[in-house]
Amino acid sequence: EIVLTQSPGxxxxxxGERATLSCRASQSISSSYLAWYQQKPGxxxxxxxxxxxxxxxxxxxxxxxxxxxxxxxxxxxxxxPEDFAVYYCQQYGSSTLTFxxxxxxxxx
Amino acid sequence: QVQLQESGPGxxxxxxxxxxxxxxxxxxxxxxxxxxxVRQPPGKGLEWIGEIFHSGSTNYNPSLKSxxxxxxxxxxxxxxxxxxSVTAADTAVYYCARYGLSGRGxxxxxxxxxxxxxx
Numbered sequence: 001e002i003v004l005t006q007s008p009g010x011x012x013x014x015x016g017e018r019a020t021l022s023c024r025a026s027q028s029i030s031s032s033y034l035a036w037y038q039q040k041p042g043x044x045x046x047x048x049x050x051x052x053x054x055x056x057x058x059x060x061x062x063x064x065x066x067x068x069x070x071x072x073x074x075x076x077x078x079x080x081p082e083d084f085a086v087y088y089c090q091q092y093g094s095s096t097l098t099f100x101x102x103x104x105x106x107x108x
Numbered sequence: 109q110v111q112l113q114e115s116g117p118g119x120x121x122x123x124x125x126x127x128x129x130x131x132x133x134x135x136x137x138x139x140x141x142x143x144x145x146v147r148q149p150p151g152k153g154l155e156w157i158g159e160i161f162h163s164g165s166t167n168y169n170p171s172l173k174s175x176x177x178x179x180x181x182x183x184x185x186x187x188x189x190x191x192x193s194v195t196a197a198d199t200a201v202y203y204c205a206r207y208g209l210s211g212r213g214x215x216x217x218x219x220x221x222x223x224x225x226x227x
Contacts, residue, residue, distance in 0.1 A: 030211075032211050037154075045203075049213075050208065057215075090154075092207070096156075096169065098156065099153060099155065
């Protein structure tokens with residue numbers, strides 16, 4: 001089973017700052033099957049990025065994804081108040097799917 | 109607009125079987141997507157339980173495989189989850205979700221339903 005490790009576990013930033021979130025896989029994965037989600041309290045996750053770097057429908061361009069192999073990054077260029085949430089990476093391969101443990105982006 | 113709605117008992121006794129159904133509206137379950145169950149224990153992260161295709165093909169999380177059955181009812185446009193021999197560790201919000209075509213991630217989610225395992 002591929003393990004996804006997200007870092008840091010939490011991030012304290014101010015609105016307008018840049019957030020850089022990391023997702024590292026225990027073995028190389030296909031970029032085509034790497035996605036990122038945002039989750040706010042009491043809500044279902046929302047798809048942000050698929051295929052490592054493609055924004056989902058309606059996602060603002062301040063969200064961007066990059067990476068390949070075992071190292072992937074989600075970047076929020078300028079944090080808006082509504083961006084403070086928990087972010088998860090997720091991979092699919094060999095008929096199994098795993099999520100990372102999440103990164104909480106909180107207001108400083 | 110595709111919508112997913114989970115339903116089922118909110119309380120299950122230890123050693124019992126958890127049963128949930130996900131009703132899909134606004135699109136056909138036979139369109140070509142895989143349909144999953146994902147759970148989230150209170151205050152914790154997301155865990156994939158398993159998935160089903162409209163043909164009935166399934167894939168399960170290896171850690172839960174011995175206890176999980178996912179089935180589909182195409183005529184009702186819904187799919188279901190059964191998790192047997194539950195313990196308190198199975199207490200979680202259970203989500204159903206649609207996996208987008210060509211690996212485009214989970215693009216539609218239900219709102220989630222809390223299932224508590226307690227006597």
